[in-house]
Amino acid sequence: MEWKGWKKVKYQAQLSPSFATDIAALPGGEKIFSCIQCGNCSALCPLSTYMEYSPRRIIGMIRAGFKGEVLTSYSTWLCASCFACTVECPKEIKITDIMYAVKQQAIREHVYKKRFAIPVLAREFYNQVLQYGRTTEGLLVLKEGMKTNPFGMIKFTSLGLRLLFTGRLSFKLERLKSLPGGKGDLNTIMKALDKPPVTNATGRVA
Numbered sequence: 746m747e748w749k750g751w752k753k754v755k756y757q758a759q760l761s762p763s764f765a766t767d768i769a770a771l772p773g774g775e776k777i778f779s780c781i782q783c784g785n786c787s788a789l790c791p792l793s794t795y796m797e798y799s800p801r802r803i804i805g806m807i808r809a810g811f812k813g814e815v816l817t818s819y820s821t822w823l824c825a826s827c828f829a830c831t832v833e834c835p836k837e838i839k840i841t842d843i844m845y846a847v848k849q850q851a852i853r854e855h856v857y858k859k860r861f862a863i864p865v866l867a868r869e870f871y872n873q874v875l876q877y878g879r880t881t882e883g884l885l886v887l888k889e890g891m892k893t894n895p896f897g898m899i900k901f902t903s904l905g906l907r908l909l910f911t912g913r914l915s916f917k918l919e920r921l922k923s924l925p926g927g928k929g930d931l932n933t934i935m936k937a938l939d940k941p942p943v944t945n946a947t948g949r950v951a
């Protein structure tokens with residue numbers, strides 16, 4: 746995908762100066778300001794050629810305050826969590842974690858690509874776990890297809906039926922029969938995961 750951002754003029758007032766500090770406050774984002782823009786991460790990333798903004802560029806754009814461009818891009822959603830960038834970063838920046846932090850922020854602010862399958866799948870997965878304690882693959886695939894490309898699902902009908910009849914796909918709702926402490930406990934855990942982390946006096950995550 747060709748990057749066309751250079752064609753748009755961006756004024757200082759349109760940037761979000763707090764974006765970098767928001768990301769730096771999330772687990773893994775602490776070292777974002779020590780990036781030296783060496784490009785190791787982008788060179789190693791197996792998916793950077795498919796991204797609008799490479800990992801190095803994502804880090805640079807976060808620090809510069811390009812919040813809108815970063816949160817609405819496809820780049821972070823293409824990250825396969827292979828950790829190659831994180832392992833080889835000379836400044837020990839947890840780039841994979843930063844990719845996760847950006848994705849979480851995009852979901853929280855409802856600015857992810859609405860018809861792009863990966864964030865929709867992540868959202869549906871989360872909702873099913875929150876509601877039932879487990880996921881049902883058939884329903885997950887069906888909901889994701891309906892919300893992203895309903896007409897495109899037609900060509901998968903025969904494959905779906907074969908999987909269904911051979912017992913490889915099920916629409917039977919899976920749920921935890923009983924949750925220790927009741928469903929309220931699960932809600933508490935999920936809500937805690939959604940909250941920004943608490944840091945102690947040294948700036949480390951408590």
Ligand code: SF4
Nearest residue numbers: 780781783784786834
């Ligand atoms: S490898 Fe690390 S220091 Fe180099 S550009 Fe990527 S994040 Fe920055």
Ligand code: SF4
Nearest residue numbers: 790824825827828830
């Ligand atoms: S973890 Fe993500 S960003 Fe890093 S190299 Fe792998 S795919 Fe690329």
